[in-house]
Amino acid sequence: MILVTGGLGMIGAHTARALVDLGQEVVVTSHRQAEIPSFLDGKVTVESLDVTDAEAFLALGKRHAVSDIVHLAGSIPEDPVSFFRKDLAGLLNALDAARTWGVRRCAVASSLGVYIGRSEIPWHEELDLPTVALPHLIVAFKKSVEPLTTHSLQGSGVQPVVLRIGSTWGPLMDPESPFNPIPPYISAVLRGEKPRPLYAAGGGDFCYSPDAGRAIALLMTTETLRHDTYNVSSGRPHTNRELADALEAITPGLRLDVLPGRQDGPGDNPYLDIARLTHDTGFTPTFDVAKAVADYVAWRAENPR
Structure with missing residues (x-):
């Protein structure tokens, strides 16, 4: 056990x-x-x-x-x-x-x-x-x-x-969590509000x-x-543009504002190399940004968090 x-x-x-x-x-x-x-x-x-x-x-x-x-x-x-x-x-x-x-x-x-x-x-x-x-x-x-x-x-x-x-984010996380920007961003959309614009190229290993x-x-x-x-982790950097696109794809008529570039200026978003994890266990992520957003929105339709 x-x-x-x-x-x-x-x-x-x-x-x-x-x-x-x-x-x-x-x-x-x-x-x-x-x-x-x-x-x-x-x-x-x-x-x-x-x-x-x-x-x-x-x-x-x-x-x-x-x-x-x-x-x-x-x-x-x-x-x-x-x-x-x-x-x-x-x-x-x-x-x-x-x-x-x-x-x-x-x-x-x-x-x-x-x-x-x-x-x-x-x-x-x-x-x-x-x-x-x-x-x-x-x-x-x-x-x-x-x-x-x-x-x-x-x-x-x-x-x-x-x-x-x-x-990490997803079902059971505080929808207004200060530790990850994705649930609060999606929560605003689910309330029918326009979330605060994010920088398109910003993001990270979510x-x-x-x-x-x-x-x-x-x-x-x-x-x-x-x-x-x-x-x-996921082993790849995700961008805020991908997050906005995923929400727009499953929400009829939704158009989200995104700002150009990154908040911190030119550069790369850090992410974790999971080659060691994959080699030893065979792990590969099941969810890309689009699948994760769709799954989370469906979960939130039946659950408060």
Whole structure:
């Protein structure tokens, strides 16, 4: 059985769904989120868990035969010290459980933000990570997660899997999320409003959440992994022009304003190289921009987020 902490969140739920589709038994944990997505209802075991509670975390191993862990649980920062203390406690408890239970693999969420400061495009796993100012507390924590995970599991027999997850969006994401521009942009269109114009050539590596979940699921189920760090994303840069075109194609009469060029001037949009992921697991994205937008709009017609 594979444990997915934060398994009712966007990436966690889609990871759990992909694992089930691959024939795995899955137990997901959630602390505050109680609503189970329709695509998981009756297909996974749900445990209420505060991952910062070490005793409660380890007690899961008495109720379930956990073979692998995907640690995706996290919080939204308010006070920096409180945020770091909480999310660090959750991470260390997951790593302690992995060693105590003797699981095969323990995957933890990092971020494409660890590459900030590298000018090479695409970003790939062999790049040295620079020491630079980081734009957000979450990115700072994710960067620290990597050595903490690999060193904690060294010599334990548990294989660490560091997930450098790209900018992911899709079903279950906050429609007005400040962390990704796509859901708020589409939400405005669904309300019948004209969204704020985007720069046509701007954009980035925006991975659709079902693809991200399937990539993580493959990393947990593939027999042999040759590395302990993997980029998880679409592996290509998408533009705002593609996003606008996709929305216009499925919305009769819609014409969206886009600005020429990029907001930051000439240059390339960064994206993640997923050659390592593809080579080891066979993963290729199912959704391009048009398919992702159409799928998301259909989902939102029946769901609030």
